[in-house]
Amino acid sequence: MPLAAVPDHNRVSDPAWLALYAIYEPLITPLRRRGLVTDIDGCGGQDLILAKLPDGTHLAIGPGAEAGGLPSHIDSITEWLVVRESDDNPTVHHVVYDSTPTGPDAPHGAFLAPLMVSIDAFLVSRGMLPEPVPHSAVVTLTTVHEYGPAAYAPTQPLGSVTEAAQRAAEIAESFPGDIIQHHASRDWPRYVLADGDRLVVVQVTLAELIPGDHSLGVRCYCPFAHPETEEDERRLREGIEYLHRIGDAKGLYIAMVRFYTARDCPARKANRHA
Template sequence: MNSEASQLAPLPEHGNTDDPVWQAMWSAYEPVITPLRRMGLVTDIELCGGMYGITAELNDGSYLLVASEHTLPSNPGEVEGWHVQRLKDGLATLQETIYDSTEIGAQAQHGNQHLPLFDAITTFVKQRALGVRFKPYKAVSIIGLRGDHLTVEPICDGFSKPEDAIARYGREIADLQSLGWQCVHQQGGNDWPLSVWAGDGGVVTVAVALGAWIPE
């Protein structure tokens, strides 16, 4: 299975994840977002009156705001430098600059490079002990193709108790059996079960896997 180091912090919990603008910005800046999530930071896209930024939550209620000179452009290729601040809503006095590779910033020589940006954020979070500690949980997923070649709507529910994940897995395969689907492959035993099912001209895989992380 995947190690903790390869896991991602959970997605933010709000209604914007269905917003086409939010989704477009999330996709465009995925090369920046994913490393932040690998640090255990719940990362989000801030949409405020046409001003865009990437936020990453810290464990003291403050957060990092990753932007450029003013706002992030919709096209990441137009970013000429990064500006990272630590902020806290309701506390105007907390505006700590962590990294600035914009034209007049202290790290201007790095421009829009990613590695110096990540190095600076990683060092800051570790030195201040501001990272959020997460533990992995088990998730149940089902994905595949139906007989009409349409993708099965995937599910991925997470459970902090392994036995709850196994129980959900059992319910999913019981539903397939009741519909006449046949198991054509299974592996993983009782700890990490995975099975492949065929029926009605389609194939689906049901599995218990290591999900994202939840706070400890």
């Protein structure tokens, strides 16, 4: 499915807007894949993601009101609130998803997969989804050592979310070490295991949310997450520049590791010329 256009306004050349747009790309790209022109706008002084709907309304997406808008890094998000609103009709207020501490989706926290599934259900119910979006699930394994880059690898797409959740439990049980955290979301569980100086995170998510360009035929299955295309590299460079400006040393280190990992990956080299 082709991506919706980038917003047409003068902020698209603003470095601050570009940096925030790149930081929230993991959510913005799936929304654009559903045909929704997606923007970042300062609504009431708080930056939110706005996805325009075909009926003239929009989805306002961000953390709860008390959080003060989008933080400077997506990893700082702990909750999501999605509300259908209208600039022309203030009576339009439909909560699509609410994982704030008191919301019905609170068990999911900041997870993107259940957020996208709920948005899809809303779009389907309103006849706003151009074509069905498959919800193939994968299990991702992220390994963090005290020294060296983090390793990242997804399984092949599984038939259903339930199957993926069962597979995640099996993988977590097979690893050495102790489970020190278990996010017990029924369909989207996450396990954190400790083994010496190594932490392993086993998590279920949607296949479309794993890193990489899903429109290209050559896929990367390297154990380390890295950009696969020139567009990925451009966005990562913008993110690196932004992290450098704000002095986020940890985020900058992780981004630089991602940038310089697996320069000779066959998928990375092939996708440069796709």
